[in-house]
Amino acid sequence: MSKRFLLFLVAGLAATVLSGERATAQDIIKVGEYASLTGKEASFGQMSHHGTELAIADLNAAGGVLGRKFELLTEDDESKAGQPSTVVQKLISRDKVVAMLGEVASSRSLEAARICQEKQIPMISPSSTNPKVTETGDYIFRVCFIDPFQGAVMANFASRTLKAKNVALLTDVKSDYSIGLAKFFKLQVEKNGGKIVAEKNYSGGDKDFRAQLTAIKAANPEGIFIPGYYTEVGLMLRQARQLGIKVPLFGGDGWESDLLIKIGGAAVEGNYFSTHYSPEQSTPASRDFVQKFQAKYGVLPDAMAALGYDSAMLLADAMKRAGSSEGPKVRTALAATKDFVGVTGKTTMDANRNATKPAVIIAVKNGKFSYVESIEP
Numbered sequence: 149m150s151k152r153f154l155l156f157l158v159a160g161l162a163a164t165v166l167s168g169e170r171a172t173a174q175d176i177i178k179v180g181e182y183a184s185l186t187g188k189e190a191s192f193g194q195m196s197h198h199g200t201e202l203a204i205a206d207l208n209a210a211g212g213v214l215g216r217k218f219e220l221l222t223e224d225d226e227s228k229a230g231q232p233s234t235v236v237q238k239l240i241s242r243d244k245v246v247a248m249l250g251e252v253a254s255s256r257s258l259e260a261a262r263i264c265q266e267k268q269i270p271m272i273s274p275s276s277t278n279p280k281v282t283e284t285g286d287y288i289f290r291v292c293f294i295d296p297f298q299g300a301v302m303a304n305f306a307s308r309t310l311k312a313k314n315v316a317l318l319t320d321v322k323s324d325y326s327i328g329l330a331k332f333f334k335l336q337v338e339k340n341g342g343k344i345v346a347e348k349n350y351s352g353g354d355k356d357f358r359a360q361l362t363a364i365k366a367a368n369p370e371g372i373f374i375p376g377y378y379t380e381v382g383l384m385l386r387q388a389r390q391l392g393i394k395v396p397l398f399g400g401d402g403w404e405s406d407l408l409i410k411i412g413g414a415a416v417e418g419n420y421f422s423t424h425y426s427p428e429q430s431t432p433a434s435r436d437f438v439q440k441f442q443a444k445y446g447v448l449p450d451a452m453a454a455l456g457y458d459s460a461m462l463l464a465d466a467m468k469r470a471g472s473s474e475g476p477k478v479r480t481a482l483a484a485t486k487d488f489v490g491v492t493g494k495t496t497m498d499a500n501r502n503a504t505k506p507a508v509i510i511a512v513k514n515g516k517f518s519y520v521e522s523i524e525p
């Protein structure tokens with residue numbers, strides 16, 4: 149073999165290895181996810197994560213987008229304030245993700261949104277409903293409705309279905325979600341000619357709500373609205389019944405976890421909440437999703453799982469439409485989303501990067517969540 153030919157061979161080999169390496173790095177689209185996999189809202193975080201993970205698996209099985217597969221890099225924020233900033237920084241700087249999915253809880257989404265906006269990393273929250281999340285900036289989106297709508301839905305439910313004119317409010321002052329939902333609920337109650345007869349506060353993590361409930365009972369409300377998360381709400385429902393409060397208690401999407409029933413026991417019976425999705429919804433996309441989710445995880449999906457799935461699917465769709473995975477281009481494509489068909493229904497982004505979707509009302513009956521009705525926006 150001539151020296152020249154050998155050189156040629158070595159150079160060729162080196163070029164193949166080099167371009168091979170480049171091709172691998174370019175072949176993968178890295179997507180970041182931050183979620184409350186442990187801690188107080190672990191049930192939400194796990195369900196949302198499973199939905200997201202299933203979507204990424206489905207996308208990759210179908211060949212990915214732009215001829216590239218996805219890699220999902222997930223970080224646990226432990227349901228703790230301060231953690232979203234840390235893990236999201238890490239995902240962006242160390243792992244070089246090109247987009248971000250998360251979180252369920254509005255306070256934590258708000259924290260991470262500021263970083264994603266600054267770094268021009270498009271972020272899609274699956275299920276944070278506080279308006280402030282997307283107000284952070286033009287890189288921040290969500291695939292769910294917002295709380296001015298959810299608050300109005302539950303205020304109308306109180307006056308029309310429960311026939312409750314005088315209602316009480318119990319708000320978690322540590323949660324942006326709870327504060328916002330309480331405010332929007334109150335606005336609509338007053339518009340409907342109703343009255344807030346008692347307004348009490350608590351802090352996420354509290355375990356004893358008897359003082360607040362006793363004061364609420366004394367005001368004689370016909371219903372009590374609790375815009376909280378299942379961990380505290382389960383305990384509240386128990387304590388309310390122990391104190392002899394017999395009127396219905398109702399809340400928003402923060403109630404939707406099996407743990408609500410585990411914590412609240414029989415006291416959960418006969419109460420109501422609004423949410424985004426029910427596995428009883430019978431669209432083809434939903435039926436297909438329920439079947440796949442159950443096969444993989446052995447449980448029925450809930451709203452968080454469905455919205456997690458839709459958030460990842462919408463991101464992939466936007467990349468396909470953009471013909472790119474670069475932040476600014478994906479951002480523009482996300483903003484232009486129109487009638488994207490997902491598990492939870494159609495998603496169209498409004499001018500403020502929020503989705504407009506119907507709400508679902510659920511009643512707790514015989515220890516199970518049972519679909520009552522859908523309320524159109």
Ligand code: PHE
Pocket residue numbers: 192252253254255275276277278325401402403404451452
């Ligand atoms: N919407 C709630 C929030 O913004 C979180 C939540 C999402 C609760 C999905 C239940 C289901 O904080």
